[in-house]
Amino acid sequence: MDISLESIMQVGQRLTRPFVAFLYGDTIIYWPYLLSAAVLAVGVTLITARGTGQNFMGAIRLQLSPGIWWSDSTKADYRYYVVNALVFGMVFAPFIIASEETGQRISAWLSSWLGHRDTPLFEPLTIRVAYTACFFIAYDLGRFLAHWVQHMVPLLWQFHKVHHSAEKLTPMTSYRVHPVDLILMASGGNIFGGVVTGLFYYLGAGHVTIYTFLGTHLLIGIYNLIGNLRHSHVWLDYGWFDYIFISPAQHQIHHSYLARHINKNCGFAFAFWDALFGTLYVPKEKETFPLGLGDGSDGQWHKVGRLYGWPVTMAVRLIMGKGDA
Numbered sequence: 001m002d003i004s005l006e007s008i009m010q011v012g013q014r015l016t017r018p019f020v021a022f023l024y025g026d027t028i029i030y031w032p033y034l035l036s037a038a039v040l041a042v043g044v045t046l047i048t049a050r051g052t053g054q055n056f057m058g059a060i061r062l063q064l065s066p067g068i069w070w071s072d073s074t075k076a077d078y079r080y081y082v083v084n085a086l087v088f089g090m091v092f093a094p095f096i097i098a099s100e101e102t103g104q105r106i107s108a109w110l111s112s113w114l115g116h117r118d119t120p121l122f123e124p125l126t127i128r129v130a131y132t133a134c135f136f137i138a139y140d141l142g143r144f145l146a147h148w149v150q151h152m153v154p155l156l157w158q159f160h161k162v163h164h165s166a167e168k169l170t171p172m173t174s175y176r177v178h179p180v181d182l183i184l185m186a187s188g189g190n191i192f193g194g195v196v197t198g199l200f201y202y203l204g205a206g207h208v209t210i211y212t213f214l215g216t217h218l219l220i221g222i223y224n225l226i227g228n229l230r231h232s233h234v235w236l237d238y239g240w241f242d243y244i245f246i247s248p249a250q251h252q253i254h255h256s257y258l259a260r261h262i263n264k265n266c267g268f269a270f271a272f273w274d275a276l277f278g279t280l281y282v283p284k285e286k287e288t289f290p291l292g293l294g295d296g297s298d299g300q301w302h303k304v305g306r307l308y309g310w311p312v313t314m315a316v317r318l319i320m321g322k323g324d325a
Contacts, residue, residue, distance in 0.1 A: 018085035025215030028174050028227055032214055037171070037228035044236050068168050068233060076302035077172040083304050088179050096183055099190035099197060106198020107206075117205045124207065131200040132210045136219040136269070139193035144273040146188025147266045150181060158314040164255060165301035166231075167292045173231040178311050223269050235286050242282045246271050253281055257294025 021027045022034065045063060049056040068074065111117070120127055150160035162178040177185070200208045213221035229236055229248035237249035246267040254265040264281035267274045274280035292298035301307060 015086065018082050021085075025221075028224055029171055030214065030224070033224045033228055034171065036225040037232070040226065040229060040236065041232065041234045044234050048235070063233060069170060071168045072299070072302045073165075073167040074170055074172065076304070076307065077166065077170065077176050079304050080307050081172055081175040084175065084177075084179070088182060097187040097190050097194075099194040102191055102194025103197030103201055106195055107201035110198065110202040114202075117202060120205045120207060121203045124204070127200060127204045128209055128211065131196070131204070131208055132218055134196045134200070135193050135210065136217065138196040139189045139220075140267070140269045141273060142188040142190070142192030143185060144267050144270075145192075146185045147268075148273075148277060148279070150184065151263045151266060155315055155318055156180075156184070158318060159311040161293060161314075162301070162307050162311060164257075165293055165298070165307070166255065167298060169231040169233060169252065169255060169291065171228040171231055174228075176307070178307070180311070219269075237283060237286075242271060243275070243280070244271055245269060246274070249283060249286075250281065252291075253283060253287065253289065255291045256289035257292055258289050261289060 017024070022029050022031045024030060041063065042060070045059045046056055048054070049059045122130075150156045159178040159180040162181065163173070163176050166173045166176055197208070211218040214224075215221075216224070226236075226248065230251040232248065233252075235249050235252070236247060238245055238247040241247075242250060246265055246269065250265040250271070253261050256262075261281060264279050265271075265274055266277075266279050271280055271282075293301075301310070
């Protein structure tokens, strides 16, 4: 059997990518995003320390302590990240509904229904600005809905437990997600973003581009500059703007298992989705809270095999009527 050099290189790239992901702009741990988060973390810590009279270096050492970055929970994140990056790319990624394919289908349907367009409906600049904004809004709505149903549908919650089983938050916690969860989350954003893409493909007569930043969608890139603080122990809220945008502090609250926090702040960029669905929680001041599931299983999830297998077992038991939601 002939094995081409290209095939070998593709496999090699998949095997090595998890270890050099910080070089790729399509990952949350792209080095500019990590650097931005680090700068923001230092700034927030400095301002907080001055406001409370806390020693700044002591506060920094607390943020960098092994209790966070080398806890059992975080070590599980590291191991799971590597294994899941390899397995997901080779096994599960094809199941994700692609945004581009969705867009092409929508555009073709509009052409067959309304007739083919040879010229853009609006000026290229207008279409480009509108597409950049509308895609981000739709993409964010799709991810919110996918996330919301993971909390509200007991069967899907069994898989989403993997993410919420983290007892410490670091940027690597972003990758602590079961493949079923990943497929649903990615497909949700891609479907809604794809519908917008198809609409603008049609309106732009096939000539549509977006504004980019750091090699990705402009607004997604800006979001990612702060995104890594969502999974951190750095308290950063937006004050009144927490009613418009989900702050890192609000997402940290999302990981709390206190009764007042459960199923709150399911949004990513925008807070108004949560406001519409009655799941918005805006803190009035800095809060402290435990992280995890709070169901007695905390501390037992931090093994790769359990992160993969337990949700499947729990889902099967739930379907058979032998498990609890």
